[in-house]
Amino acid sequence: MEEFMAIDPCVAPADHEIVVTKRRISAFPESDLEVVLRSKNIQHILLAGISTSGVVLSTVREAADKDYEITVLSDCCKDADEEVHLVLITKIFPRQAEVLSLEEWMKK
Numbered sequence: 001m002e003e004f005m006a007i008d009p010c011v012a013p014a015d016h017e018i019v020v021t022k023r024r025i026s027a028f029p030e031s032d033l034e035v036v037l038r039s040k041n042i043q044h045i046l047l048a049g050i051s052t053s054g055v056v057l058s059t060v061r062e063a064a065d066k067d068y069e070i071t072v073l074s075d076c077c078k079d080a081d082e083e084v085h086l087v088l089i090t091k092i093f094p095r096q097a098e099v100l101s102l103e104e105w106m107k108k
Contacts, residue, residue, distance in 0.1 A: 026058035044069035048076030052085040070097035
């Protein structure tokens with residue numbers, strides 16, 4: 001496995017946990033993510049990541065098209081352009097997802 005793809009040991013999956021490899025900008029294409037979610041009857045996904053204007057945006061859009069409920073953790077996303085990040089988090093994502101901070105989500 002290439003070094004940049006290595007999973008940090010502090011968040012490494014347990015032996016029984018499923019690992020899905022993301023191959024495109026959105027988490028869905030060319031991966032088994034949807035098969036895993038549907039087989040487990042998971043209907044609500046939680047998103048965080050880099051970059052807000054790439055991976056997160058693409059995955060939000062595709063997940064919405066697939067009728068998933070979506071929560072985006074606003075302070076667990078980052079983009080090279082802070083202004084773009086703020087527009088997405090405050091104006092675009094709320095149209096298709098619940099947008100919460102990590103602290104707000106943990107209190108739910």
